[in-house]
Amino acid sequence: MRARLLGVLLCLALTQSPAEAADKQVRIAYVEWADAVVATNILKQVLEEKGYQVKAIPLAAAAMWQAVATGDADVSVAAWLPLTQAAYYDKLKNRLELIGPNVTGAKIGWAVPAYSSLNSIEDLKTKAAAVEGKVIGIDPGAGVMKTSEAAIKAYGLPVKLVDGSDATMTGALKDALRQKKDIVVTAWTPHWMFARYELKYLADPKKSFGDDESVNTLARKGLKDDMPEVYAILKKFKLSIKDEEAVMAENEEKGAKPTETAAKWIAANRAIVDGWVK
Numbered sequence: 001m002r003a004r005l006l007g008v009l010l011c012l013a014l015t016q017s018p019a020e021a022a023d024k025q026v027r028i029a030y031v032e033w034a035d036a037v038v039a040t041n042i043l044k045q046v047l048e049e050k051g052y053q054v055k056a057i058p059l060a061a062a063a064m065w066q067a068v069a070t071g072d073a074d075v076s077v078a079a080w081l082p083l084t085q086a087a088y089y090d091k092l093k094n095r096l097e098l099i100g101p102n103v104t105g106a107k108i109g110w111a112v113p114a115y116s117s118l119n120s121i122e123d124l125k126t127k128a129a130a131v132e133g134k135v136i137g138i139d140p141g142a143g144v145m146k147t148s149e150a151a152i153k154a155y156g157l158p159v160k161l162v163d164g165s166d167a168t169m170t171g172a173l174k175d176a177l178r179q180k181k182d183i184v185v186t187a188w189t190p191h192w193m194f195a196r197y198e199l200k201y202l203a204d205p206k207k208s209f210g211d212d213e214s215v216n217t218l219a220r221k222g223l224k225d226d227m228p229e230v231y232a233i234l235k236k237f238k239l240s241i242k243d244e245e246a247v248m249a250e251n252e253e254k255g256a257k258p259t260e261t262a263a264k265w266i267a268a269n270r271a272i273v274d275g276w277v278k
Helices: 002-015 018-023 034-049 061-070 086-095 121-131 143-155 166-179 192-196 228-236 241-251 258-268 270-277
Strands: 025-030 053-058 075-081 096-113 134-136 160-162 185-189 199-201 213-220
Touching: 025 034, 025 061, 034 053, 034 075, 034 096, 034 228, 034 241, 034 258, 034 270, 061 075, 061 086, 061 096, 061 213, 075 086, 075 096, 075 228, 086 096, 086 143, 096 143, 096 228, 096 241, 121 143, 134 166, 134 185, 143 160, 143 185, 166 185, 185 192, 192 241, 213 228, 228 270, 241 258, 258 270
Parallel strands: 025 053, 025 075, 134 160
Antiparallel strands: 075 213, 096 185, 096 199, 096 213
């Protein structure tokens, strides 16, 4: 009996060698922005359904790109192009693979409450006092922050860009809306704040923030050969702005868990998910 048991255990051990086990591990790098949290959690659960062990690794934007380029991460679905993260792409494009857009029609810029008298970035030349001479931003390494600094110079604005995080920016926005005050915040679509609040983008006649952006999927070199099934799923993985913003808004509800809202979306959109994996 003991010999038979040892034989069974040996067979089980041999069914998955260390190399094969490693082949089932996928590392997803992402920035803790609202849209990237949604996309990453959905992709993570889809891959787990296919039997992969998935680790989601939160990083700053520059570190996210670097992790995929060095192979410390296998994939990211949070690369904003062609403008927002162009500097990272230009530096690392030969060391990673750009699979392509997973969200189209994205946008970056500055947003204000819909009731604001500000309509254009140029208005801030004479109305900066209405927002205390500040544009409320996010983490300093973000592409939208670098573009915002360039916009301030291009328009010659008497304003200061205040760095922080996605949470501090949306917190300041919420406070201003409650008090019916003016505020300018760095903004991007998709983002849950556009689903929850009545906001508008400031016109950008100098095109400092470019035209429409896309959110793209990155893969480390060699992933296509090492993990062909994962690569095939990544090629098909796409989300709509409407879907992302809806899940993002759910994540902002008290007690919400991104893993649970992602699972709920997958269950409600099984046909879409099946299209990715089949």
